[in-house]
Amino acid sequence: MGDGGSAPLHRHEGAPMRVRLEKRPQPSRRWLYLSPLLAVLVTMLAGGALFAALGKNPVEAIATIFWEPLFGEFAFYYRPQLLVKGAPLVLIAIGLSLGFRAGVWNIGAEGQYIIGALAGAGVGLAFYPLDAWFVFPLMVIAGAIGGLAWGMIPGLLRVRFGTNEILVSLMLVYVAEKLLAAMALGPMKNPEGMGFPGSRNLQQYPSAHNADLIADTGMHWGAVAALIAVIFAYILLGRHVLGYHIRLTGQAPRAARFAGVDPARLVLFCLGVSGALAGLAGMFEVSGPAGQVSIDFNVGYGFTAIIVAFLGRLHPFGIALAGLLMALTYIGGEIAQSNLGLPAAAIQMFQGMLLFFLLAVDLLTNYRLRLLPRPETA
């Protein structure tokens, strides 16, 4: 491993020293934890520069985004909102991370989120106005099955025909969005809604409402599910043979096959689980914070969850933290919009920068930078 020392193979031209990238035999543990922090710091600096370029005070803007929701004047309101925003992100990201580790790229979580919401809401609306304890659990099951089914489509197509799951899952997002509109305007439309689109508001139907378990804390069943998912994923990846298979397939696919891992079953498992979790997130959202099936119900959690998964280094605890961090940028971003007039697009860029810097800084985790003196020319 590593070349004998003759001609440099990877060189920055014109540099006084040669910089060589050497692959580490194992990812550096130190950098594994440091790189997300470094990425966040660099993003804050770059983001600050961006805000300054927009004519806003960079320190004030960064403080508004990161400090205000946690410790500011109205933090009592914003802190629970962090859970509201973060729970679906974490739930979806946990599911995605399993697949990403195994090289199964589910980019269609947004679609699975929508279908889960439709399935769950559909069950809830079907039972209306029945007041019974079993309505909500049935909705939960329906949501999971809905998301799972939608995720299995790219899974089955990949296993059976070898079709690329990235594109299929993504196309299905658009199909799901159209289906959402069709449902909001047709079969699920509120009959007492004066002809306007949108379903009944599930927040007003107690048996179906995903209420905060402790009032005003933002801790609804979705948050609980996210917590369970984090623990479950941790146990799965660390202790269970399936988790071992997932990790192995991602790092050394050939070795995995020799070890007896059935690639087809793994693909189906990963897409099924991520679909189910995304579907659950959708279901908890539609019966909780959002309240109704409407044309604009989906706001992009399925895509943001991808950032969260990478930011959390595909590790369950990392994802939990990353989810809260992303939620912070959302909530803080909204406050910055309102108080400082910062454009919404700036926050979008900020989030994109975060992923960029993370990927760039990740280099240090897997590769070692070596400065070598220029060789003597013969």
Added chain:
Amino acid sequence: MTLKTLLTGATVALGLAAGAVTPALAQDDKTKVGFIYVGPIGDGGWTYEHNQGRLALEEHFGDQVETIYQESVPEGADATRAITQMALNGADLIFTTSFGYMDATVAVAEKFPDVKFEHATGYKTAPNLSTYSARFYEGRAIQGHIAGKMTKSNIVGYIASYPIPEVIRGINSAFIHARKANPDVEFKIIWAYTWFDPAKEADAATALIEQGADVILQHTDSTAPQAAAEKAGGVVTFGQASDMAEYKPFPRVSSIIDNWKPYYIARTQAVIDGTWESQQVWDGIGPGMVGIGEITDAVPAEVKEEALALKDAIASGDHHPFTGPLKKQDGSDWLAEGETADDGTLLGMDFYVEGLDAEIPQ
């Protein structure tokens, strides 16, 4: 970064932390008016006009009033948070400018009984929550008349957004008056399923033109159909939500302008005077909420005269766009001779009038 900026930033941070100790009260003299927009203020249509209303407020009241706004707020939990934020920041009056904000507005209104809320195009009210909307169908009547008279192919294209009563009302009103002006006219309708999506709107306009339409009406908010009409040549269009003046005098021959200024000023004054009360307002051309944009000279003189006369008749109440005898699309009777439609039926309108050849998507 200079030391000065650093110190300023630190002071701000400290101030924010200190603010946590003092409770937030509504500002003493200034009345704070907040606006929640569903789109960007630069959309040239729906949100643009609401923002014009906000600017009119600032101009009219000067230092007495402070306005804040948030744009492109998605419906759902994010809307609830945005409205709550405004209320927490001391707003006295908040306008939520999209139907989809209804439940969010109701929920926040409950939590902040001292703040007044105004919800556009909704139907739920509360002691501190009013609704307001405009009788756009009055403007459609005028458009329909001009369309019927100006079409040479007898095909009028309609880019509709969502099959909700407001849009169906517009189609019906336009059709009734187009038919009255021209008994041979036909309507072709495309449902874009969006309020604002220039690419889709351009495609829809092009498809309608390809199908022979030489007049395009739209219930979507961008200027894309005007651009498509201009490209094709010989197609008449109307501005929607705002004047869309850059396409004068042709293809845009007239427009419906949402004019929220008088209403916003009146309601803000009511808050300042303490006379604000919850109400449901549905105003049209008469009170000035629906403006008719300049009818250009591309329209033949006598058609222009007729259109203006129609406008005056509607404004004064002499003519109601939905006056019998009218039948529903399925042939059943709806309005008898001279009978006018009541607001209730109009608000929940889910049927086409007789003569329209299409089906409302379910």
Added chain:
Amino acid sequence: MMDLSSISPILLLASIMAASTPVLLAAIGELVVERAGVLNLGVEGMMITGAICGFAFAVNTGSPALGFLAAALGGAGLSLLFALLTQFALANQVASGLALTLFGLGLSALLGQGYVGIKPPPTARLDIPVLSDIPFLGPVLFSHDPMVYIALALVAAVWAGLKYTRAGLILRAVGENHDAAHALGYKVVRVRVLAIAFGGACAGLGGAYLSLVRVPQWTEGMTAGAGWIALALVVFASWKAGRVLLGAWLFGGVSVLQLNLQAAGVALPVEYLSMSPYLITILVLVIMSADRSRAPASLTRIFHASQ
């Protein structure tokens, strides 16, 4: 009442040519990138960046041609960030592509702040004399704006380039087996960076076509998934230039057709009609995936010389 006779085939076909141009441009660029062994999922981000760069430049200078140039440069510029990440920082290509898309969407929204609702300078239609008067073929093939023809020429150039030129051969070699190509002395990283930049420029042109010709207007997120469709088209085309053209026509055709069917009063529910382009894309992907062996063998694998 359904009246299919009201659909004019001439206008429909002409529409399809125009409708397919944005995805065609983006797809042919991505095809070159993938033939070099790199999967750039950031096509959507590059397209929308091109859309705003092109729009802003055209509005400020009054010249759509300069706008298109700026769009190509903007798209290429953004793609260089991706090149930096994947070729120098050796990051995961899928994640990097997604980051590019998200970043590009945010960047374009920010840049586009002052340009919403503005009318761009019109792009003239090239009515090729004599040829455009031929009945049927004339309006369908010969009355478009210059970009349509440039896109077609580009497809032909890429096809010929890959097949007959030395540069094309090197590109394909790098895509098939980057270690062997490196051993033969080809500059793998340089070839890939150039390919990525080319892909970015093409995607930028495609985006600008939307904002300057097709709509023409600027709105946030206006590409509405066209970049992803372009990616699908490359797979559909089995990485062959000629087939990209067919795929673009197919997709453009379905999109245009469903609107026309609606206008003609066809009784199919509208929402399902509007799903059709995406469903058909999936169908086509499935059919073509039997051909997966045709994918460049080095696609998505990270090249690091010292291994």
